[in-house]
Amino acid sequence: MLLRNAFLLMLAALGFCAGFARAGLSPEETAIAEAVDRRVPAATALFERAVNIQSPTENVAGVRAVGELFVAEFRRLGMDARWIDMPAAMKRAGHVVASTPGGKGKRVLMLGHMDTVLSGEPFRREGSIAHGTGTDDMKGGNIVMLLALQALADAGVLKDARVTVMLTGDEEDVGVPLEQSRGPMLELARNSDVLLGFEAAYEGTATIGRRGAGSWTLETTGETGHSSQIFSPVMGNGAIFEAARILDAFQSELAGERYLTINPSVIVGGTTAQMNDIAGSAAGKTNVIAPAAIVRGDIRFISIEQERSTRERMQAIVARHAPRTGATLVFHESYPAMTPTPGNEALLADLDAASRDLGLGGVAALDAAKRGAGDIGFVSHLAPGLDGLGSGGGKNAHAPGEYTEISSLAPMAKRAAVLIHRLGR
């Protein structure tokens, strides 16, 4: 290493360095980096086409159309690309899977998704910024993936590599049952050595952990009658005080634990109280003790263990019923966490080295509290992985005014491609 650096220093001193030989890159890797730059204009045009196809999860035809764009590109690179269909009743587009025929080095699984949360904002370029629904989350990331693969192909090294790409059609609103919608991803991950997720990047970082998320419903009950009798042995505390007791205990006993958050998002209570998924109604006179209250909320956690222990502690709080009240807490299906592991950290060190060798600066771990749940959580227990390798400089994911930096596509693709090339040796 020292010798090679000295050699490169000498080259630099001789004025040879610029353009073809960057510090620490092999000739193949230099070819990869140059191929990315050559491919950027066409990839940006494809990016525009992909964004201009509306593909919120529920728009099955739109998601399929986005997928078809990528299927054609993967086939052009000599990859075997196919659809994995989901049953019609699930109302999801299915997934695109593409693989190289090679047999050399580590088996790499690259993860992206074709669907968006919102729809309606077309692609609009303003300088180096791409505006439009899905630019940041994550059609830009899909383009980064494609650019990396194209560059590996141009440099003649893709055919030997063992790379599989999976683009899911329902990352933003996962199809149920999960065994069906995420079964194919689990199967692919079981046969992979490295997992790379291309969700949006945060400047100078990659994701080695991201929290999982689950939702819950709390329902409390109490006696009802004249308000003047509340707290009496006959009437007890009523359903609303019971809900308040439980929520206060969630906060006082569970807030502050690293990576754990509990958020009550909506609450109704009174003589009558109903709630469906996100909306509810309630009615009650001020002189009547409330017999019913309902609270919905979420929890976010960094590991299966933290999720399990939090659920147990929340249930224990619920079980300490105040006089003459009852309460039940139900947890709904949750989105698993990507737990930081030494394997993920080692992979991050490899990415960091690739990035520095490319002259793109170091890559640090993103604070796991800073990003929501993602597809990689379903499989991250099966192999070391990184996420947040997609387009960068963006904002407003899942919101109007979404954008990303077109200038981030090339450096992110170079980093990923060099990392994949090194994993394949």
Ligand SMILES: [Zn+2]
């Ligand atoms: Zn996403």
